[in-house]
Amino acid sequence: MDVMMQGIEEAKERVRALYGENKRITDGNYERSLAVKCQNGTFVGKRTDENVIAYRGIPFVGKQPVGELRWKAPVDCVPDDGVYEAYYFGKAPRQIGDISQVGSFYPQGEDCLNLNVWKADNTGAEKKPVMVWIHGGAFEIGATAEPREEGTNFVKENPDVILVSVEYRLGVFGFFHLSHLPDGGDYPDAQNLGLLDQVMGLKWIHENIAFFGGDPDNIALAGESAGSAAVSALCTSPLASGSFKRVVMESSTVASVTPPHSYRSLKEALASGKKLKEEYQVTSVEELRSLPADKLVREASSQHHITVDGYVLVEDPYLSYLKGIHNEEAIFHGYNKEESGPFILFSQANLKNYEQKIRAYFGEYADRV
DSSP states (O other): OHHHHHHHHHHHHHHHTTOOOOOBOOSOOSOGGGEEEETTEEEEOEEEETTEEEEEEEEOSSSOSOGGGTTSOOOOOOOOOOEEEOOSOOOBOSOOOBTTBGGGGSOBOSOOOEEEEEEESOOOSSOEEEEEEEOOSTTTSOOTTOGGGOSHHHHHHOTTOEEEEEOOOOHHHHSOOOTTSTTGGGOTTGGGHHHHHHHHHHHHHHHHGGGGTEEEEEEEEEEETHHHHHHHHHHHOGGGTTSOSEEEEESOOSSOSSSSOSEEEHHHHHHHHHHHHHHHTOSSHHHHHHSOHHHHHHHOOSOOOEEEOSSSSSSOHHHHHHTTOOSOSEEEEEOOTTTHHHHHHHHTOOTTTHHHHHHHHHGGGTTTO
């Protein structure tokens, strides 16, 4: 056990050691070949390998969701002629650290809406296809700084593809219904902010990826676990129409015929919000905004999911697929090897209680299972 704990602590320290703050470059001292001029600034990357350049921590919003913008929809970028370092990952979203996602131990903040771009250090006349990665973590944990998802090796093996990873708000900051509070009407998007962040990230990518050599009309959206559920939701969201061409869904989907789903109804979201109201002992969003982020994360016991809210998701995504309503042209969908193992362990299933567990979990669909 001591050896394992030592390994965990070493992993935490390694990921924390990656942190740095990107600064504005005002003295003109930067390598021009690593600079890419985008609509909201010129960003200077770093070579992570002799053939791969990384641009980390690029903001895809005009203002970060802090202070009065907590629980507000992401704010679009504005033109900027400044030159900025893109050397370090932006902050991880607020969350409880979990060793299953080492990126959760990266320095955190509500000012986390940034993305990262990896590209091969080569040039060519043709625009490259783009893969946009959405990380998993049950909508509660995870970060683009997760070492397993650092993009250098992917691009080294696939130099004709540009890889982008997008950060989004998690848990109580990204999927928290507030309409039960008197001033909750001022925060109509709170239950799906994580998805809206991804939509805004896709907008930035669509408008700027050509400057990196990417093809904005050939974007594949990919994700794993909760990231895959988010990808599936965006496939049926009218807000994401036209922002990607293909999708890769690994190990989850909201368009699932078997409950419990990765999404919830407005009624379920409202019940979750009321539960948290009791936990925090507050009577308004204004009071909630005054609470420290650490307290909100630490005491939020309710699970957070995508909500069918009539705006980001007009209806149950499964129904949309049945009607043939979706944004992508092609899907590659499957499960990662051995991913079911931990969930079987968590369920405490065994040969004697297997059928009972299956029937309790899948209800009317148990016979199919």
